[in-house]
Amino acid sequence: MPLTRKLKTLLLCSLSVILISCGNSEKENGPVVIRYWEKWNGFEADAMRLIVDDFNASQDEIFVEYSSVSQIDRRLMLAIAGGIPPDVAGLWNHALPVYAENNALTPLNRYTEAAGIGREDYISIYWDMCTHRNYLWALPSTPASTALIYNKKMFREAGLDPERPPRSIAELEAYNAKLMKRDESGRLIACGHIPAEPGWWSPNWVYWFGGDLWDGAETITADSPENIEAYRWVQSYPERFGARDLMSFKDGFGNFASPQNPFFTGRVAMVLQGPWIYNFIKNYAPEDFEWGVAPFPSVNPELFPNVTLVESDILVIPAGAEHPDEAFAFIQFVNSQVEMEKLCLAQRKFSPLAETSAGFFEEHPNPYIGEFIDLAKSPQAKTLPGTTVWSLYANEMRQAFGSVWTQTATTEEVLSEVQIRMQENFDHRARRWKRMEETLLTEWEKP
Amino acid sequence: MTRMEKKKLISGLLFISPWILGFLIFSVYPVLSSLYYSFCDYSVLSPAVWVGPENYHTLFNDEVFWKSISNTVFFAAFAIPMGMVLSLSLAILLNCKVPFRGAFRTIFFLPSLVPMVCLAVLWQWMLNGDLGLINNAIRPLLNTVNENFGTQLTAPNWLQEAAYAKWGLIFTGLWGVGHAVVIYLAGLQGVPQHLYESAEIDGAGFWVKTRHITLPIISPVIYFNTIMGLIGTFQVFAVPYVMTGGGDGPERSLLFMATYLYQNAFDYWNMGYACAIGIVMFVIILTLTYIATKLSERHVYYEGK
Amino acid sequence: MKHGLKQKISTFSVLVILVLAGICFIAPFAWMISTSLKPLQETMSIPPRWLPSKFQWNNYREAIEAMGYFWRYTANTVYLCFLTVTGTVMSSALAAYGFSRIEWKGRDKVFLVLLATMMIPFPVTMVPVYSLFKNLHWIGSFKPLWVPSFFAGAFNVFLLRQFFLTLPHDISESARIDGCNEFQIFYKIILPLAKPALLCVALFQFMATWNDFMGPLIYLNDQKDFTLALGLQSFQSQQGGTPWHYLMAASTLIVLPVLVLFFFTQKSFIQGIATTGGKG
Structure with missing residues (x-):
């Protein structure tokens, strides 16, 4: 009646195979x-x-x-x-x-x-x-750190002084108007700057408007007046250029790490980037690419000069x-x-x-x-906000940016939604910290 | 219990013993611990603190979670039937006596072999609103329609517009039917030729043979692929995660239950909340599978029973 | 004569459908190979170009060099594939037999439990399983990657069970009357009949291990232990861009063995028709 020896061996094999535990190899003498x-x-x-x-x-x-x-x-x-x-x-x-x-x-x-x-x-x-x-x-x-990186050749061709980059948001938009080009069928083919290219720090545009994302203590400030102003500026892009036009314009951009990066192909003249852009320019930009670096313009250069995200x-x-x-x-x-x-x-x-x-x-x-x-x-x-909820906050702000960019909601709506959701999350984390605070502080003091 | 029943029980349990062990180690233990964590405030690194049903309470009031459920249901509702029709038709065609069918079988399996990084880049191009292959193909069509009916149709920006993003994902997902095709092909080998032959003598055509012989006989395999499709689509994660670069897509249109779970577990450090999502997901999929099994009982035909 | 013509027309129309659909399905693979032969400058061109201006066969050699331990990774991957395929086929065939060809009390209820295990989302089990392996001191070794395959994964058991169920009941009965015990029926009668399904399971397991990225990422520490799929990651630098041509060349090298394997396995499906007595 019992199973054959074969099956037993098979089962034993499969069992013994897992039971062989490994001994850690002994440390050698040396460094x-x-x-x-x-x-x-x-x-x-x-x-x-x-x-x-x-x-x-x-x-x-x-x-x-x-x-x-x-x-x-x-x-x-x-x-x-x-x-x-x-x-x-x-x-x-x-x-x-x-x-x-x-x-x-x-x-x-x-x-x-x-x-x-x-x-x-x-x-x-x-x-x-x-x-x-x-x-x-x-x-x-x-x-x-991040700065305005601009294409000098495009400036020259648009009749702008390549040694005089914009200093305020108002100037940036004036340059933008001069650098923007449409083809005969009305499709956008070049522009000065759009906040979605490459769009790595869409939550952080508020810094250039004197805003901040939290007060450094217990309050999230997603819908502060400065932040609303910043996202209104974002909202002005689809209003001026058309949401669908912007989408197909952006869809025509190549991969960031490629010669078809829109900044290298002359489709976008100004971007917010860090020192690594040098590596990309060297690897992918055309030989005669001329570029310059300046602080990214803020809404009021008197009050907020040299704003940068580090x-x-x-x-x-x-x-x-x-x-x-x-x-x-x-x-x-x-x-x-x-x-x-x-x-x-x-x-x-x-x-x-x-x-x-x-x-x-x-x-x-x-x-x-x-x-x-x-x-x-x-x-x-x-810096990016030094809070434990940052990754969620960043995602929420990016969603908000997307809604404003595609005109599916207004700035005020999306930012107040973010504010409510994030404050709840933040309070939750604060409770977690309160619970742990004493234990952790004692532990960190231990030598 | 008779002696015979006892004997059968013992040999049955012996045969499934490798699975029982694995089940206890790799399923029961992890599921019980995540069930426990779903009632805790837990971040993987800090010790778990019991908070009662708080996570579930938050979850049911979390709009983003509801959004992820509706996205998942929408995706499954279209991806499962479309995938099933496509894979079954391909398998039946590939089972016909046509030249080069070995090569064809391999070709239909190819997309399942290409690594995810390559696929993701290719999809982004195919679906590109400005220069994508798909839009290049449909633009002439739209133009003809526009000229004849005076409409203003334009080709969509697939991955940038919330209304189209999921469709883009569903279409690209059809590339991955290779697995199901292979399983159907293996199933089709079990259909006895003599049934076809006698049906042909009775004058049955292709459709009659497919409907009355092929489908009933491979119904256990169809059931298998449907259940796997159900489980797979409800846990859809990797493709949208790679396509959106770890985000949610426009208007959160590509945020699925598994994405939200993963983000909470590893990006937002809310393992307790993630476990609660996992338990809810588990219950949803289990219920649906149960319903599917009940519904299929009448239609699935097991020769061995 | 008329019948032959009709046959030809239907074969031809099937062929046309297959060719059209085939073009769509071959696209990603063709693009991967074409990119692997391009100079870096052309890899991301818009609109995409299907043929490189000049075929860069050197990309392959350079990609292998850039990966560092390419052959070592290959050996590791083959080793893991061998173990997991063996484990999976053995254990799932046994379990599937127990779930399909023997009538025991409560069988179908237990089977529903098996189905349910597939519905557990992986991130929630990741941490408990990791700490389990850590307590066994297995982190940094290959064991977490192959030992579980000896415990019959639900997907494979389910797949094989469905196939075992399609086999007629009488063949077991007549063998039983001839004096075979359960294991002999399993080994001598059912397994040979289920060859296409077993090949299916073996192939899927092979591919799963070959392409698995998450497992090796989590459990392996030493770069020399990496698998090919994990080694591919070394082409993605953080702020220096991705060398797409190398990435695609390495990917092609990784896909090719699986492709060849698949081509030959699917041939066995056809052979399966002759041997499994599909003729009835």
């Missing part, structure tokens, strides 16, 4: 190996590998193992939850608040104090974006990392002036440190790199 996860691939990864090699060669106690990890934010979340995180990880500054409040990072204050590193060593905004709830959670690796890649030590001390030694090494400039030069960005050597400017291939540094130092430099 402490620290694992470093970074989001970069390609030339950006090559740049960081140079620094890692320098560090490994500079001493023989610590060995850094670099790996490129795709979808690092999700991957890191799981690894930390599993209790087996890397020792160092490269994140974006906008992910910092949510990681910090979930107790997923190691506070660095103790380390920086011991190493004598302080806010004064950095362009202050980059130091500030590494802090949350009065603790320091990261040090910057490669930073960025972002940064950051280095963190995940909570539960095996070798936090050695990890910090590496982060500190990256943040030394020589290495930092080497890294940022290889990625064609600028150094987040307060001091930049003269040699850096001489060697830097981007002639406008100084402009980006000046903008990062501007008192009107703004």
Whole structure:
């Protein structure tokens, strides 16, 4: 009656196969190996590998193992939850608040104090974006600021002075009117500027109108008068050019990372971009492409001069990392002036440190790199809101932008909807924080 | 229980034992823990805190969630029948004695092989409002209509207009019917030739044979593909997620239940809320599958029963 | 004569339909290959061009070099495919037999439970399963990627069950009368008859493992352990653009083995007609 031996063997095999557990290989004597996860691939990864090699060669106690990890934010979340995180990880500054409040990072204050590193060593905004709830959670690796990048040739052809970019939103729109072209059938074929190209920071246009997205404490300010003014400006585009015309105009644009990028093909004359645009121009723009850099015009240049949105890649030590001390030694090494400039030069960005050597400017291939540094130092430099709800907030604001752009709702309607939804979410997170606050603060104080 | 029944029960359980183990480890345990988390404020990294039915309460008042349900239902209502008709017709055609059918079978399977990144870029081009292949094909048609009837029809900007975005997704989704075609083809091999032969003697044509022989005999396979289509479309995630770059599409027209769940779990750090969405999704799909199974019982014909 | 003509006309019309539909279905693949042979400047041109101005065969060599451990990735992927296909076919055939050819009490209720397991959205199980593997110390090894396949996935069990159910009941009965036990019936009678369906399951599992991106991303730590699908990610840099021509060249290399495999498997479907006694 019982099953044949064959079936038994089969079942036994399949069972035993899973029961073989693996023993961790024993550690060899030698340097402490620290694992470093970074989001970069390609030339950006090559740049960081140079620094890692320098560090490994500079001493023989610590060995850094670099790996490129795709979808690092999700991957890191799981690894930390599993209790087996890397020792160092490269994140974006906008992910910092949510990681910090979930107790997923190691506070660095103790380390920086011991190493004598302080806010004064950095362009202050980059130091500030590494802090949350009065603790320091990261040090910057490669930073960025954003500016108006414009096509000088298109300016000249439209009879505009290529050395005199617009300084206010009103001027921008005057330039826009001159740069706009339609073909004989009435289709849009070129324009000066549209807020949807490339549209990476549609929630943040409010900064150029003196607005902000939250008050820094407990209130979301999505529908403040300044923000409504900013989105009204967005709304004026479909009103002036026609929503459908704009859509087919934009549909004719090529991929950003291609020679058909509308900025390189002369379909859009002005864009908001960061220092990386140099790499794209070098790879994809025509040989005779002439470009300039200036602060992106604000609604009132007297009140709000040199407005810029700054972002940064950051280095963190995940909570539960095996070798936090050695990890910090590496982060500190990256943040030394020589290495930092080497890294940022290889990625064609600028150094987040307060001091930049003269040699850096001489060697830097981007002639406008100084402009980006000046903008990062501007008192009107703004960061993405340092709140844990930012990713949801950004999505809501992008939806609002889309509705205004396609004329399916008015500015006032969409922004007040965002306001209600986000304030609810924000309060929910605030309750979560209140519940955890005491435990977390005690834990962060622990040496 | 007779001895015979007992014997059958034991051998039945022995045969399915690999599945039982897997079920306990990879289904029961994770589902119970997500059921628990759905009653918690939980972000994966911070410890879960019991909040009672709060997540469900928020969920039922969350307009965005309702939007995602209606999008999903709309998508499923069109994608399932269209996919079924297309895959079944292709399979029947490919089962005919035509030259090069090996090559044809391979061709219809090709889109299922192309990696997602490549497909996403290609779709964006096909559906491009200005220069897309689809609009280039329909523009002459629209012009003819406009000239003859004095209408003002224009080709849509597929992925930018809320009214058309889901249709774009449904059409591109039809490219992926290769899997279903293969399953139907395998099913068609089980249809005994002698039934066709005797039907032909009675003078039955192609339609009669298909309707009265092919379809009843492969009905278990049709049932399979329908249920899989149901489960698949209700969990649609990867394609719209890649096409919109992780967003919701114009007017949230490409926001589906699974997208919203994923965003909450991994982008918004609301794992508790995501688990509640997961449980609701589970209940919806389970109910629909149950209804489909009940409805099909009369029509599905199992020779082995 | 008249019959032959009618036959020819219908064959011809079927052929026409297939060719027209085939053109639509071959488009993505053709475009992938054409892009893999273009210089970078032409990859994103508008309107899209189907033929490169000059065929860049070097793209393939350069793409392999750019991926770093291409052959290593291939070996890893093949290894995983071998294990998962073996595990899936063995375990799902067993379970499907238990769900279809033996009448036991409560069988169909348990089967509904099996169906239900497919309806669990994956993100909600991801974290518990991850922590399970972590407790077994399996993170960073291949085990989380192949061990589960030995536990009969619901999709494959369902598929095979549907096929086993179409086989006539009498063949089991007569074998039973001849003195075969259940396992012998399963092994000697049902499995050979279900060859097309088993091939189907094996092929789908092979493809699923070959293209799986999420699993390797989550569970593998060391770059040398990566699979091909995960290796493709190395072409997407953050702020330097994507080398589309390399991405497509590497994708083509990855797709080709599956394509060849498919071509030969589908041939076996036709052979299946001759051997499974479709003639009745």
